[in-house]
Amino acid sequence: MMGTGVLGSWVDGAPGSTVPLDDRGLQYGDGLFETMTIRGGRVRFLDAHLARLGSGCERLGLAQIPDQMLRSEIQQAVREAPDQSLLKLIVTRGSGPRGYAPRGQFPPRRVMSLFSPSGPVPEEVTLRIATQTAGESAGLAGIKHLNRLENVLASREAAHEHCFEALMLGASGQLVGGTMSNVFLASRGVLATPGVDRAGVAGVMRGLVLRECGLLGIPVEVRNVAAAELTRADEVFVTNARIGVVPARRLGEHVFRMKEIGARLAAHIGKLDA
Amino acid sequence: MMGTGVLGSWVDGAPGSTVPLDDRGLQYGDGLFETMTIRGGRVRFLDAHLARLGSGCERLGLAQIPDQMLRSEIQQAVREAPDQSLLKLIVTRGSGPRGYAPRGQFPPRRVMSLFSPSGPVPEEVTLRIATQTAGESAGLAGIKHLNRLENVLASREAAHEHCFEALMLGASGQLVGGTMSNVFLASRGVLATPGVDRAGVAGVMRGLVLRECGLLGIPVEVRNVAAAELTRADEVFVTNARIGVVPARRLGEHVFRMKEIGARLAAHIGKLDA
Numbered sequence: 410m411m412g413t414g415v416l417g418s419w420v421d422g423a424p425g426s427t428v429p430l431d432d433r434g435l436q437y438g439d440g441l442f443e444t445m446t447i448r449g450g451r452v453r454f455l456d457a458h459l460a461r462l463g464s465g466c467e468r469l470g471l472a473q474i475p476d477q478m479l480r481s482e483i484q485q486a487v488r489e490a491p492d493q494s495l496l497k498l499i500v501t502r503g504s505g506p507r508g509y510a511p512r513g514q515f516p517p518r519r520v521m522s523l524f525s526p527s528g529p530v531p532e533e534v535t536l537r538i539a540t541q542t543a544g545e546s547a548g549l550a551g552i553k554h555l556n557r558l559e560n561v562l563a564s565r566e567a568a569h570e571h572c573f574e575a576l577m578l579g580a581s582g583q584l585v586g587g588t589m590s591n592v593f594l595a596s597r598g599v600l601a602t603p604g605v606d607r608a609g610v611a612g613v614m615r616g617l618v619l620r621e622c623g624l625l626g627i628p629v630e631v632r633n634v635a636a637a638e639l640t641r642a643d644e645v646f647v648t649n650a651r652i653g654v655v656p657a658r659r660l661g662e663h664v665f666r667m668k669e670i671g672a673r674l675a676a677h678i679g680k681l682d683a
Numbered sequence: 684m685m686g687t688g689v690l691g692s693w694v695d696g697a698p699g700s701t702v703p704l705d706d707r708g709l710q711y712g713d714g715l716f717e718t719m720t721i722r723g724g725r726v727r728f729l730d731a732h733l734a735r736l737g738s739g740c741e742r743l744g745l746a747q748i749p750d751q752m753l754r755s756e757i758q759q760a761v762r763e764a765p766d767q768s769l770l771k772l773i774v775t776r777g778s779g780p781r782g783y784a785p786r787g788q789f790p791p792r793r794v795m796s797l798f799s800p801s802g803p804v805p806e807e808v809t810l811r812i813a814t815q816t817a818g819e820s821a822g823l824a825g826i827k828h829l830n831r832l833e834n835v836l837a838s839r840e841a842a843h844e845h846c847f848e849a850l851m852l853g854a855s856g857q858l859v860g861g862t863m864s865n866v867f868l869a870s871r872g873v874l875a876t877p878g879v880d881r882a883g884v885a886g887v888m889r890g891l892v893l894r895e896c897g898l899l900g901i902p903v904e905v906r907n908v909a910a911a912e913l914t915r916a917d918e919v920f921v922t923n924a925r926i927g928v929v930p931a932r933r934l935g936e937h938v939f940r941m942k943e944i945g946a947r948l949a950a951h952i953g954k955l956d957a
């Protein structure tokens with residue numbers, strides 16, 4: 410059964426459209442995912458995606474998937490994919506007996522779905538702060554895992570208010586990030602973004618922005634960011650692998666007048682050959 | 684494909700053993716579950732399980748499943764099920780397009796698996812405190828949802844040390860509960876168990892113990908419980924719908940000498956006609 414906009418799907422490298430009920434991804438959200446953009450018949454930032462996936466497998470204790478196998482399965486899916494289509498790769502701990510504790514080492518299951526392009530990336534976006542908070546869990550922080558109910562509930566709040574993205578706070582009121590993006594603030598030419606060691610996701614685009622800021626000489630701090638800093642910032646932008654870098658126009662009632670650094674990074678990263 | 688010990692499985696009421704890849708349970712852990720024990724051809728505490736499921740659907744904004752349909756699907760699965768077999772019911776938000784925000788109201792998907800009896804319930808158990816903490820998220824607290832990676836990681840710690848169960852703490856060091864159970868402490872005849880309004884699951888057996896304590900005249904407090912209280916307690920017991928009430932023998936190196944209240948509740952609840 411193919412959903413809306415699905416151009417193809419594969420399970421463990423072969424065309425397929427279902428997983429067995431005993432898959433631990435379904436049972437417990439026991440797995441990881443990557444959402445990748447395709448350009449010119451290949452995946453942008455593939456190395457960064459695979460590095461994060463490998464690190465997630467290690468953190469969760471999933472068996473590593475041989476790099477060459479994964480690359481070849483991905484290449485098979487993207488070979489004739491249209492530009493700007495999206496490849497979502499889910500890796501679960503595979504099938505296993507009932508019970509939370511993984512018993513034995515199962516081969517991880519690879520699930521890939523190719524989605525048709527989802528429309529142009531907006532030039533600027535509106536944000537809101539979600540009432541749904543992001544739980545802090547050092548064991549899961551930074552990982553792009555499949556436990557995304559908080560993101561679902563926060564996204565629903567954004568959708569109700571016709572916002573592009575909802576920002577989530579931690580229990581102590583600090584900024585964690587967007588439901589599907591990381592968040593940067595700029596004040597007097599200095600960027601700041603929250604760490605991802607207590608909550609949030611270490612986004613591939615976030616990593617790229619941090620790296621490129623170093624090369625471009627833009628100062629950036631990874632630190633605790635209080636929610637109240639957002640509306641005091643000169644500008645705010647959100648990042649992910651699909652949209653790249655996109656300046657925020659509004660956060661609730663607040664309007665950001667500047668977007669220089671975000672726009673500069675967006676243009677710079679759009680031109681990178683990857 | 685049937686896993687070990689699986690006696691049967693159903694999807695949306697019909698025999699089935701897979702879900703489509705676009706199921707939001709697989710994609711995001713966007714759903715709920717109940718694990719129910721069968722005795723005498725029916726599900727024990729079925730009303731309590733269905734009430735919790737209905738409350739979870741409401742909290743997550745899943746469409747309610749008509750009660751009569753759900754009961755008839757369950758009855759069909761348990762009719763010839765052996766005593767002490769387990770019925771796990773997963774309800775997901777169903778299939779949907781890519782993206783966290785649920786778009787439109789999908790019919791929830793019901794996934795049922797019947798498992799053969801998993802052996803006798805131990806008379807007492809060993810516990811340990813997991814290093815994996817439980818994130819606090821008011822929006823998800825109390826719900827038996829499918830985001831169970833913290834439980835997976837904590838269970839793995841227990842399994843490594845051959846413990847029956849791992850106890851999880853919140854960020855501020857307070858007790859949340861076991862990975863698959865709720866926890867009660869008794870001190871000088873008074874029971875205490877953590878609330879489930881910031882983290883944890885409102886267990887069906889927990890609810891039953893609270894109710895029966897009222898009937899039996901056993902004082903019980905639902906309150907914040909510091910982890911340090913555990914080893915100072917006279918006795919500790921864990922509860923869930925499969926094991927009922929089971930006293931703890933050990934917590935790490937600490938040995939509990941008493942188990943009177945736990946044993947009394949276990950005997951009492953074992954005899955309830957449900």
